Amino acid sequence: MSENRAFIYADNAATTPLAPEALEAMETFLKEEYANASGLYSLSRKAKNALQDARESIAACIGAKASEIYFTSGGTESDNWAVKGVAFQNWERRPHIVTSKIEHHAVLNSCKALERIGCTVDYLSPDSAGRISPQSLAKAITPNTVLASVMMANNEIGTIQDIASLSQQAHSQGIVFHTDAVQAVGHIPVDVDALGVDLLSASAHKFNGSKGVGFLYIRDGIEISPFFNGGQQERGRRAGTENVAGIVGMATALRFNVEQMNQTTAKLLCIEQTFIDALRAAIPSVVINGDASNHLPGMVSLSIPGASGEGLLHILDLKGCAVSTGAACNSQSTEISHVLSAIGAPESLSKGTLRVSFGRFNEVQDAQRIAELIAKFAKIQD
Ligand SMILES: Cc1ncc(COP(=O)(O)O)c(C=O)c1O
Structure with a gap:
């Protein structure tokens, strides 16, 4: 530094x-406002309100609605949820997934795990600069394809994909489109409508937030099985007590990075x-x-x-x-x-x-x- x-x-x-501003925002929720956001007393209401503010702020940074942001433990969970959640939602269709050979292992190993239990997967090859073509996606789609997942920016070589063209191709063939935007969010412009994505993964520690917190954007109307079962947090779609301080820090860090x-x-x-x-x-x-x-x-x-x-x-x-x-x-x-x-x-x-x-x-x-x-x-x- x-x-x-x-x-x-x-x-x-x-x-x-x-980021110093994220740490400062988190401190209050680590020290004083430590209540569980699900409680019924006033201390809990402060945590609950902070979650809602963070949700609105994050949504505004990526052109989404607050109701489309689901907090997770980070990029790995968001990717697992997106890939497995869509496959499980469509299990009776013997799901087929199209992804790329250059995805992060959070996506690749989720696909491998699904292959072991009967799902089929195609892994698209990039060109020598790391780009995935919409034509190769079009060719790989079968009547059983339920999901296309291509990362927005690669974590090893930095190549940014033409996500708008890829999602358009997927949609023209009736397929749900996910992007792992863990390296992109907070660094390059991300607008879910301009990109045309249905699901988008992000992780706070990649944009100056803390580790162990992230989010999955789920477009309204997209059907996806819950990945964590338990309580009714995150509108019953992602169980587990919310990491309030981490989420507040994530929203603060993202806002700062987007503004700067x-x-x-x-x-x-x-x-x-x-x-x-x-x-x-x-x-x-x-x-x-x-x-x-x-x-x-x-x-x-x-x-x-x-x-x-x-x-x-x-x-x-x-x-x-x-x-x-x-x-x-x-x-x-x-x-x-x-x-x-x-x-x-x-x-x-x-x-x-x-x-x-x-x-x-x-x-x-x-x-x-x-x-x-x-x-x-x-x-x-x-
Ligand atoms: C592209 C990409 N996806 C997913 C992840 C996993 O994110 P997390 O560390 O928050 O689990 C990473 C982290 O290296 C990444 O670079």
Whole structure:
């Protein structure tokens, strides 16, 4: 973070630092207004009102109605609910799902779990920039297809999909459309009507809220089975005592990020350009993965022929910089990234890949420092 130059955090696609304004909003509900929102006394009413305010604020940030926002424990739960909930709702139809090979494992492994119990799934291949075409979606749809799920922005290479065209294609064939917008919400404009989505997943910790809280947007009229069974919270569709402080923090962080989006984007594009220019000048063979013309601001996936991404990550860590080799959720695994193999990156190049994701607290000097370190230590490994 800029105020602590000794340490540079550039792994914002894995998680983001909690925004000071979100922490402040949360504190009241952690310390004083701690009542269960379902109680009948006045302290509970404060929590209940806070939930409603948060719901309205979040809905306004994505062009939805408050009644269409359902709080969850984060992106993984939202994705599981969307995918399994639509499949279970249509179980008697022997459901078929169309998704892509580059989804987050929250979607991919939900689909795999459904396949084990009789669902069928098609996994669409992206082009070399990570784009999924509406034509490939059209071809994969069968009379049994109940859901198409394509992520809005990829968490490893940052490619942004043409969700409006994909959802239009799905709807023209009568199919419900879900997008995992975990990397998009709070970073690029998200309007559920302009995108034409029926279901949309988001996670607070990716946009400077806290971990363990998120939401699923469910368009009014869409039929989906509940995923958690229990009490009547969230209009009987998602049981479990609400994480009031987390939800209030999520709404505050999202509002702030949406209001600041133009300035933050301009800053991140400048940081990113500085980083790429410095890298290219030092390492002409560097490959920048993803869609150069349509990607998440501040996210750079770079591959250096002959280098070890993992080795570089550890050297950068020793030098006080946090970056990732690929998806953070996968950082324990040394397997080749499923996203890089789906876009056709050769194995040798995938092994030399780093994901550097700048966020609102980074500065241009952070990009210069990381590029300098990569240039210095990647050469040693050549
Ligand atoms: C695209 C995408 N979907 C889903 C998730 C899971 O979100 P959470 O960490 O809130 O469970 C992530 C997190 O890395 C992600 O990047």
